[in-house]
Amino acid sequence: MSTNRDNLKEFFSSTSGKIGSILLVLFILISVFVVFTYPLNFGNTIWSNPAYWSDYPKSAPPTWISIFGNENVEHQIIDFTSPVDIVPISNQEQRLYSYTFNYDSNISPTFLSLSMYDVVYHDRPPTISVSILRPDNEEVLIYREVISPPRPGEEGPYIRYSDSPFRINLSGDKSVSSNLIQFVQDKSNSQISVNDIVGSNEKYIFSAFSPTDSQEILTGEYKILIKFVTNSENDSISKIRFVLGGSSYGLLGTDSLGRNISVGLLFGFPIALLIGLTTSTITTMIGTAMGIISGYTGGRTDTIIQRFSDTLSNIPLLPILLFLIFIFGPQLWLVMTILVLFGWPGLTIIIRSMVLQINSSQSIEAAKSLGASKWRIMYRHIFPQLAPFIFAQLVFFTPAAILAEASLSFLGLGDPSIPTWGQILENGFRTGGVYIGYWWWILPPGLLIVITAMIFVFIALALEPVVNPKLKKM
C-alpha cells in the first residue's frame, strides 16, 4: 500500500504517463478554445449549411503541399466596401471599385465568384458590371447585371440581398460566357460557342491563348474593375465580394462541399472529449454502484443484478447499437445513453467479484461488528479499496466510447447536427475520397481519433502499475 503522492510520482515517472498527460492538457486547451469561440449551433448553421461554404474551393488540398512543388493558386477573397472613384454621369452616379493583383501561377483559378451584400435603392434599380484588365491590356467584361426591379406594389426604399447575399458563380454562368465569347474568338482565332466555354470561364479569362499550349496562363498584373451605377446618391451597397478560387486551402484543405476541414476538426475536439469522458464517467458510476451493491448485499438483489448484467454484457454491442440508432434516429445523446446502457454490466461483473473478495476480508467483518450501517461499509470501507481500480477503468473506458461513436458515425449513423471526426471521415469515405486520393479528408480525422484514444490508453497504461502493484514485479 502506498500513499497518493507516491502514486502520482510513479504515474509521472513513466513515459506513457507523461506523453498522455501532456497531450490531454493540450486537447483540453483546444477544446476550451473551441467552446468559447464557436457558436453553439455550429453544426446546423455553419457546418451543414452549404451556402456558408460556397466561396471556398471544393476538394482543395492544404496550401502547404506547394512546398512539395505542386502547382498552386492562392485562394483570394477580395472585398470591396468603398469605391476608389465616384463619377457623376448625367443624373446617374458611377461608383468605381478596383483591385490590382499579381498573378504568377501557371494554372488558372479553380473558380470565380461574385457576391453582393445589402443593396438599397430608392428609385430605379442600379447596375453592376465587372471586368478584368489583363496584363496584355485587354479589358474583358465579365458580368453585367441589373439589380432586381421593384415588385408590383412594393414601396421604396427597395432593399435587396439583406438576408443572404446575392452570389453568382462566374465560372459556370452562361451570361458570363456570352460576355466572353467575342473576346475568346478574337484571341484564339477560332469559332467557339458559348456552350464550349461555360463551366470553365475562368480558364479563358486568365488564358494566354498560346498557339502551342492552350492551357497556358497569362501571368502578370491583373486588375479587377467593378462599376456600380446608381440613380441616386442615397442608394447603397454594403459589400461586394470577388473570389478567386484557389487550388488549395488552409491548413487541412476542404471537402467536396468546400468546407474547411480544419474548422470541422477543431469542433471535434470538445465533442470527442465530451463523448468519451461523459459516457465513461456515467458508465463507471453505474457499474461501480451496481457492482458494490450486488456484491455486498447478496441475496436476491445480487441474483437479479447478476443475471441482468450477465445478459446485457453478452449482447454484441455494435449490431445492437446500429439497430437502435437506426430505429430511434441518429442523436448523439442517444448514442451515449446506449453506450452507458450496455457498458456498465461489464464493470459490474468485475467490481462484484472484487467486492466478494473484499467482503471476506476481516476489515469488513470488523466494520460490521462495530455496527456500521451497510451504506457506510460500502461507501467508506469497500469503495476506497476499489477507487484506484475504478479510476483506471474510467480512463480505460473513455477511448472505447470515443471509438464506438466514431465507428457509428463511420457507418453513416452520426448525429448530423453535431459534426464529429468520424462523420468527416465518413463523408470522405462515402464521396470516394479513398479512391480519388483526398488524403487530407481521410487521414487527419482518423489520426485525431486514434491520438485521442491513445491519450487515454497511455494514461491507463501509466496507471496500471499504480493500481495493480503485482504488475510491478513483472
Add this chain to the structure above:
Amino acid sequence: MSKKTNKTKKYSLVVKNLNVNYKVAKGSINAVNNVSFQIKPGEALGIVGESGCGKTTIALSLIRLLPRNVSKLNGNITLNDKKINKLSDDTFRKTIKWKQISMVFQGAMNSLNPVLRIGDQIIEPLVNTGESKSIAKKSALELLDLVGLSKETYSKYPHELSGGMKQRVIIAMSMIHHPGLIILDEPTSALDVSVQAQIMNLLKSLKLQGISMIFITHDIALTSDLCDNLAVMKDGKFIEYDSLVNVLNNPQHNFTKQLIQSVPSLSVSTTRKISSTKKEILDFKNIKVDFIVRKGLLSSEPFTAVSDVSLKINQGETLALVGESGSGKTTLGRVALNLIEPVTGRVKFQGSFLNNSDDFSFRKKAQAIFQDPYSSINSFMTIYQILEEPLIIHNIDKSLHLEKINLVLKDVNLTPTKDYLNKYPHMLSGGQRQRVGIARALILDSKFIVADEPVSMIDASSRLEILGLLNNLQFTKNLSFLYITHDIATARQFSDRIAVMFFGRIVELGKSNEIVKNPLHPYTRSLIEAIPTLDPDNLSKMRKVISRENFHPQCTFHNKKSNRVMDYHLNNISHKCRKKHPKLNEIKKNHFVACHL
C-alpha cells in the same frame, strides 16, 4: 533405472562458504552470507529462521532454481564427494535434479498443476527419463501407499484432494527417483496441527529409510521431531549451528533463546489469577448453524457448521474455543458477535436474548479482535481514522474523540500516542497493527471480546507480548474473552476454561489445566499429542494423532475406512458413536466430555 536396489542409497552433502546476492532496485541484497554446513548420510539438518532470512535461498541454490536476479553466487557444494556446483545446467538437470536431490516446496495448495492428474504428475520425471509408463505407474502406486494415500488418488485431480493429501502427494512425488537427499521447505505450513503431526510422522518414517534431509522451517518446535543438527539463521547467516541437543540445551545466541522460549510448553504449569464471577455474560443454548452449499444449477444442500452447542461464558472469564480448520469455532464466534443468526437455539447476552432488532446497541457491548493484522484494519485510513470509526458509528460526542483515542492507544502501549495518530497501517509492524486492532475493540468500553486467533499471523517473537497484553487488559478492565484458537498450548496459558470443538460440536469442556493434563476425549488427546514440542526424544517417537481427514464428514466420529492412525481412537472407545452422537456429560466436576466412555 531400477528402483528397489537404489532405495537405500546414502547421501552426504557438504556446503562450503555459500554466498548468494540478489540484485534489487537499489543495489544488491546479501541473501546468503558465507554459509557452510554438512550432512552425513541419513542425517537431517534443520534450518530455522524468520521469513526473509535466506533459508529458502539456500534450498533453491542447492537445486539450482534461483530466480534470475541473482547477482552473485559462489561457494562449493559437494554431493557424495563430487563437486556439483561446477556442473553445466544441462548435466545438473539430467543427473542431479530430482534424481539425487529433490525438494518438497512450501505451499501444498499451489505445488500441483491444477489441470493434470495426480498420477501423471508423480510419474512425469520418471517417464521423462525414458521409463515406460506402466512401470512408472507401478512405482507411483507403491509410493502413494507409502505416504498413506489410496490407489484412487492416482487418477484424481488436485482440486479433489485436501491440503494434507496434497502434501502427501508432493512427498510421494519427490520420492519417485528415490533420491538420497530431500530438501523440505516448510512442508507443513498452512496445515492443521493434526495434519502437520501426521506429515511429520511420514517424514520421520522416510528418514528411517536412510534418506538425508534438509528441513527448513520457521517453527523451531518442529525441528526436534526430525533433525539431528540444527542451524539458526538470521540475516543470511548461520548464527548458531550445532547438534540439536546442544542447541536446545545450550543456546549461544539471544535470538535462539528467544525462539526456544516462544514455544509454549505443556509441562510448565501456569497460574492464572481467576477473577471470573459466577455471573454469566454470554449463554449459548443448543446453537445450530447451517450454510447452504450450492451443488449444480438447482440443487443445494445445507452444510452444518455448528450443531447443538450449549456453552456459557462468565463475566471476567476467558474461554478458549479450540479446534482445527472447519471445526466451526469461527462460526460460533460470529454467532457470539450476532453477525450470523443460528438456525436453532438462542444466544443470551447479559441476561437478555439477542435478536437482530436491537443489533445496534449490542454492537457497543461486544467487540472482536481478528486474526490477520494486515487485512483486518482498513489500510486507506490513518490510525486516528480507524479508531475514530467506532466513535462516529455510535454517535459519541466529537469533542471526546481525541481524548478517548489517546487513552486507548496508551492502553495497548502504542506510545507516545501522537507518533501513531497520523500514520497509515502499512507504516507499522504486524504486532503494532494488531495492537491497533485491539485498541479498536477497546475504545467503546465493551466488556465482551471475541478474539479469533489473534496471534497466529504474528511473528513468533511478539506473540507472547500480545497475549500478555490481552491478559493484562482483562484484569485491569474486567473483560470477558472468547478466545478462538487452534493452539491448545497457548489456550492453556491464556484461558480459564477450554472447549474443544470437532465437526461443529463441543467434545470436551473444562478447566484449562485439567483438560491439558487429563484429556478424556480421544480427539483432545490427539490434539495435545500433535502439539509440536521441543524435546530431542521426539526423534524416535511417532505421534499418535487423528485428523479430520480420517473421518467421514457426515458422521462425526465414524472413520471412513480402517486406517492405521485410527488405532488410537478405536483402542480407547467403544463403537457406539458410529450410531449416535454422544452427549456432553459431566464426568468429573466441571469437566464435560462427549464420548461413550
Add this chain to the structure above:
Amino acid sequence: MSLLQTLIVRGLSLLVVLITVLFLSVIVLGATGYSDRLLTATVSEELRGLRQSLSQNIRDPNELEQVIEDRREQLIEFYGLDRPWYYRLPDMVFRILTLDLGEARTLRSFTGSNRVSDIVLERLPNTVLLITSATIITSIIGLYVGVKIATQVGSRLERSVSYFSAISYALPAWWLGIIFIILFAFQLRILPSSGMFSVPPPTEPFARFLDRLVHAILPIFTLVIVSVGSWSYAVRTMVLNISQEDFVNVARAKGLPENLVMRRHIIRVAAPPIVTSLILGLTGSLGGAILTETVFGWPGMGRLYYEAILAADESVIVALTFMFTLLYVIARFILEILYVVLDPRVRYK
C-alpha cells in the same frame, strides 16, 4: 456439476441472451411503429401480386377491387394489424427467428431475389469465412508471440509488442483498413482495394479460389493487425502469471526440460484463461468485421449492414441484428465447450 450440466447452464444463459435481443428488437420495432410499417408493406406486396394474377381472370374493375379489398381485410387480420403491436409480439419473434421478414425495399441478393432471408443468408458464409480465418490467424500468431515474449520480459521485442498492443487498442479497424487501401492498393498497387472477386470474376475454379484469396488478404490482414497485439499481450500476461505459480517451480525442480515445462505446466494451464479472453474479444471481432467489410466492400453481412443503413431498409437491419447475435452466441458456445474441456476444475465441480 457434471460436464453436461455445465454445458447446459452455459447454453441456457446464451439462449437467454439471444431471446433478450429478439424481444428487445421486437419491442423497439413495435413501440416505434416500425413493425406496423413492415407488415403493411408485406400486405401491399401480397396484394400487388394478387392484383396481377387476378387481372387476367376478372375483367370488371369493381369486382376486382372488391376481391382485393376482401383479401386486404383478411391479410390485416392475419398479420394482426388490426390490433396493437404487443399482441403480435410472439408472432414477430417467430418471424425473426425464421428470418421471415418479407422483402427488402431496395436491396437485392446477388441472384436478384428481394427476399430478406435470401439476401442475408447469401452473405453469411462470406462473413463467417472472414471472421474465422482472421480469428484463427490471430490466435496462432498471438499464441506464438505471446509465449515467446513471456520468456524474455524486458527485451526489445517484448516492449515493442506491449506498445503495439496499447496502440492497437486505440486503432479502429476501419481506419486502419482505409490506410491499408491507400497504401497497398493505390500507392504500391499490389492488392485489390475492395470486393471479393475481380471484375469479371475468373471462371476456372482454382483461379477463382486464388482470386478470392487475393481479395481476402487485406481485410484479414486488417482484422489480424488490430487484434493480434492485445491478444499476444494477453497471452504473455497469462503465461507470466502461470509461470510464477509454485507448481512451475516444482516442474523445473523435477528436472524436466524447459520446453516440456513450458508446454505442459504453463501453456496447458494457461489455456482456459486464454480461451476466456478469446470469449471476451469475441464481440470486438464481430464489430470489427462489420466495419472491415464496409471498408473493403467485402460482400458479407457487415457490408450489407452498411448498405441497409444507407438504403434505410429496416427489415434487412432487423434480420442482420438477429443474425449477428446468433453468430455471436454460436461462436461463444463453441468456446465455452472448449473451456470446459480444457479445465478439469469446471468439469468435476
